Amino acid sequence: MTAGGSREAGPGPSRVARAAGLRFRRPTEADYLRVVGVVDDWWDGRSLHSNLPRLWLQHFTGTSWLAEDEAGRLAGFLVGFISPDHPDLAYCHMVATDPNVRGAGVGRRLYEHFIEDARAAGAREVRAVTWPGNRRSVAFHLALGFRIMTGPGTQNLYGTPALAGYDYGTEDRVLFAREV
Ligand SMILES: CC(C)(COP(=O)(O)OP(=O)(O)OC[C@H]1O[C@@H](n2cnc3c(N)ncnc32)[C@H](O)[C@@H]1OP(=O)(O)O)[C@@H](O)C(=O)NCCC(=O)NCCS
Numbered sequence: 001m002t003a004g005g006s007r008e009a010g011p012g013p014s015r016v017a018r019a020a021g022l023r024f025r026r027p028t029e030a031d032y033l034r035v036v037g038v039v040d041d042w043w044d045g046r047s048l049h050s051n052l053p054r055l056w057l058q059h060f061t062g063t064s065w066l067a068e069d070e071a072g073r074l075a076g077f078l079v080g081f082i083s084p085d086h087p088d089l090a091y092c093h094m095v096a097t098d099p100n101v102r103g104a105g106v107g108r109r110l111y112e113h114f115i116e117d118a119r120a121a122g123a124r125e126v127r128a129v130t131w132p133g134n135r136r137s138v139a140f141h142l143a144l145g146f147r148i149m150t151g152p153g154t155q156n157l158y159g160t161p162a163l164a165g166y167d168y169g170t171e172d173r174v175l176f177a178r179e180v
Contacts, residue, residue, distance in 0.1 A: 015100065015101050015102070015103065015104045016104050018069050018075065018100070018101050018104075019075070019101050019104035019105060019106050021069055021070040022067045022068065022069055022075055022106065022109075023067070023068050023069075023070075024065055024066070024067050024109065024110070024113055025065070025066055025068070026061050026062065026064065026065065026066070027057050027061050027064050027065070027066045027077065027079075028057065028061060029054070029057045029058050029061075031057060031066060032054050032057040034074055035052070035057065035066070035074065035077050036049050036052050036054075037049075038074060038096070038098070039051070039052055039094075039096070041099075042096045042097070042098065042099065043096065051093075051094060052079070052094060056079045056093065056094075057079075060079055060080070060081045060093075062117075063080050063081050063082060063090070063114065063117045063118075063121075064077070064078060064079040064080060064081075064114075065077065065078045065110050065113045065114060067097070067106055067109070067110060069101075073098075074098065075097060075098045075101050075106055076095075076096060076097035076098060076101070076106045076107060076110050077094070077095070077096060077110070078092060078094070078095040078110040078111065078113070078114050079092075079093045079094050079095075080092040080093055080095075080114050080117075080126075081093070082117075082118065082121045082123055083123075087121070087122065087123065088122070088123055088124045088125065089123055089124075089125050089126075089127055090114065090115075090117065090118035090121070090123040090125070090126045090127070090180065091126070091127050091128065092111070092114060092126060092127070092128040093128075095107060095110055095111065095128075097110070107140055108143075108144060111126075111144055114126070115178075115180050118180045119180045123180055124179060124180060125177055125178065125179055125180065126146075126177070126178050126179075126180055127175070127176060127177050127178075128141060128146070128176045129166070129167075129173040129174060129175050129176065130173065130174050130176070131171065131172060131173065131174075132157040132158040132159075132160040132162040132172050132173070132174045133157075133158045133172075135158065135159075135160075138160050138174060141176045141178075144178065145178050146176035146177060146178040147176070147177055147178065148160065148161050148174055148175065148176060149175040149176065149177050157172050157174075160174050161174070162174045162175075163175065
């Protein structure tokens with residue numbers, strides 16, 4: 001599958017069974033190598049592991065989540081935080097699920113846990129950004145009730161309203177927001 005990715009084949013019985021037995025828990029620093037080790041694979045071979053330095057599992061574990069199956073295999077993760085500058089906002093930095101369980105609701109459940117964290121902290125909105133060419137991520141966020149934020153400079157990139165060069169001056173981004 002390419003980075004833009006069309007939808008995986010529907011959730012077969014094995015995916016659903018594996019997803020049904022999942023346990024959701026907070027990560028610890030001891031999980032770090034296991035989590036960062038799947039990033040490039042789960043993002044279709046794009047080299048994105050440098051977006052997840054160890055600090056994420058040192059300082060943001062109280063608002064992050066792992067999903068594991070009954071055998072203890074990693075099925076998904078979400079790293080996020082409540083904004084120190086804007087305590088009414090929660091921000092999801094990265095969310096991903098094992099390609100072998102996609103389409104079975106694991107990503108949605110990870111976000112539900114995170115949104116519950118946001119609610120408990122008194123935040124009113126969750127935000128996230130993604131590369132507009134990642135159509136799977138765009139569809140996922142829209143399915144979860146996020147809206148695309150638009151404003152000056154928004155243009156249509158890969159079929160989605162986005163900001164060119166938003167990160168680093170070179171990386172295009174779609175901006176998402178959802179009330180908690
Ligand atoms: C995006 C991603 C996290 C979705 O995880 P998932 O476990 O397959 O998602 P879910 O099964 O929970 O789907 C939740 C909703 O999103 C929708 N969705 C998920 N993938 C989709 C796709 N490829 N195309 C269209 N809709 C999709 C589903 O229809 C579902 O909606 P529904 O509950 O109304 O049926 C997963 O594809 C992934 O890890 N991608 C690589 C990493 C990435 O791009 N992360 C996002 C940017 S940080």
